[in-house]
Amino acid sequence: MLSAQSGVSDRRLVIGADGLVGGALRTYWRHARRAVTGTSLLPVAGDPEVVPLDLAGGPARWPTLPPARAAVLCAAITSLEACRRDPGGTREINVVQTLALARRLAEQGCFVVFISSNLVFDGTRPRRHPDDAACPQTEYGRHKAEAEAGLASLGDRVAIVRLTKVWHPGLALLRGWRERLERGEPIQPFTDLACAPISLETVVRVLAQVADEARSGIWQLSAAADVSYAAVAGRLAERLGCAAALVRPVAAASTGRLEHCPAHTTLEAARAASLLGVPVPEPWTVIDPTLAYVPEPR
Numbered sequence: 108m109l110s111a112q113s114g115v116s117d118r119r120l121v122i123g124a125d126g127l128v129g130g131a132l133r134t135y136w137r138h139a140r141r142a143v144t145g146t147s148l149l150p151v152a153g154d155p156e157v158v159p160l161d162l163a164g165g166p167a168r169w170p171t172l173p174p175a176r177a178a179v180l181c182a183a184i185t186s187l188e189a190c191r192r193d194p195g196g197t198r199e200i201n202v203v204q205t206l207a208l209a210r211r212l213a214e215q216g217c218f219v220v221f222i223s224s225n226l227v228f229d230g231t232r233p234r235r236h237p238d239d240a241a242c243p244q245t246e247y248g249r250h251k252a253e254a255e256a257g258l259a260s261l262g263d264r265v266a267i268v269r270l271t272k273v274w275h276p277g278l279a280l281l282r283g284w285r286e287r288l289e290r291g292e293p294i295q296p297f298t299d300l301a302c303a304p305i306s307l308e309t310v311v312r313v314l315a316q317v318a319d320e321a322r323s324g325i326w327q328l329s330a331a332a333d334v335s336y337a338a339v340a341g342r343l344a345e346r347l348g349c350a351a352a353l354v355r356p357v358a359a360a361s362t363g364r365l366e367h368c369p370a371h372t373t374l375e376a377a378r379a380a381s382l383l384g385v386p387v388p389e390p391w392t393v394i395d396p397t398l399a400y401v402p403e404p405r
């Protein structure tokens with residue numbers, strides 16, 4: 108059971124502080140000297156401010172969480188492939204138990220922030236508006252759309268923050284490409300897969316502000332335009348001084364490896380720009396700093 112007390116705490120909760128976004132958000136709030144409790148899928152020894160919480164366990168098995176003014180739900184099964192392979196099992200986590208936890212937290216007086224995705228849309232048009240009807244083409248996107256719809260009953264006690272691709276220097280894809288290129292091995296980036304990257308720093312700042320100020324409604328963060336992963340790979344090779352021939356672009360559609368290949372991933376982000384002061388970046392201003400590379404001295 109979660110604590111029944113509410114309303115008086117200045118604490119923040121990060122559900123899923125073991126993930127990329129949740130971990131960065133918890134660090135941000137700690138640096139800002141906010142009281143913050145995180146949850147993680149697996150127990151974390153020696154840190155009383157992180158408690159284990161497995162959404163799959165359901166409400167009866169969840170730990171008592173301290174009273175808090177806001178909670179950001181970062182825990183989810185985020186692999187599109189995992190969702191495609193096990194739609195029922197992953198929906199139980201991403202929709203059913205996520206909604207149960209959100210309702211429980213809201214009943215305690217907590218403002219709830221849910222992170223969603225551009226994949227609630229089908230990618231046939233650029234700059235989707237927040238009020239456009241959901242039209243997901245992936246299992247993961249259907250989970251996000253269903254969770255969003257379920258959260259609507261919480262009214263002004265909930266915010267939905269839709270993100271495009273969260274970009275950061277530790278991105279596994281970038282690391283893998285960099286390692287292969289440095290070994291002189293070819294890489295095969297997709298020509299027909301796009302991203303409208305936003306930086307992890309921007310994401311964290313917006314999540315914190317939306318939570319701290321209980322700013323309800325739908326917030327969308329996005330770069331101004333899409334770039335292809337093939338273009339990113341080409342730029343990386345250039346920055347590393349590698350032979351351009353090592354970059355051998357392929358069409359994702361021809362590999363059959365992707366559930367869906369959206370032509371457009373941008374979201375219309377005017378509300379965040381005007382009300383939160385978040386600029387809508389050009390994609391290369393987000394990507395370029397993550398490609399920086401300082402060679403080892405020989």
Ligand SMILES: NC(=O)c1ccc[n+]([C@@H]2O[C@H](COP(=O)([O-])OP(=O)(O)OC[C@H]3O[C@@H](n4cnc5c(N)ncnc54)[C@H](OP(=O)(O)O)[C@@H]3O)[C@@H](O)[C@H]2O)c1
Pocket residue numbers: 123124125126127128129147148160161162163180181182183184185200222223224225269270271272273274
């Ligand atoms: N990163 C992006 O580009 C992006 C874009 C749009 C939206 N989002 C959304 O942003 C949120 C955070 O994403 P992220 O990039 O930080 O993903 P992430 O690094 O995969 O973090 C998600 C965390 O949830 C955990 N988790 C999985 N199953 C769980 C369960 N049953 N109970 C509790 N925790 C569980 C994961 O643990 P394991 O790793 O051990 O499974 C992981 O630590 C997600 O809702 C994601 O869909 C992310």
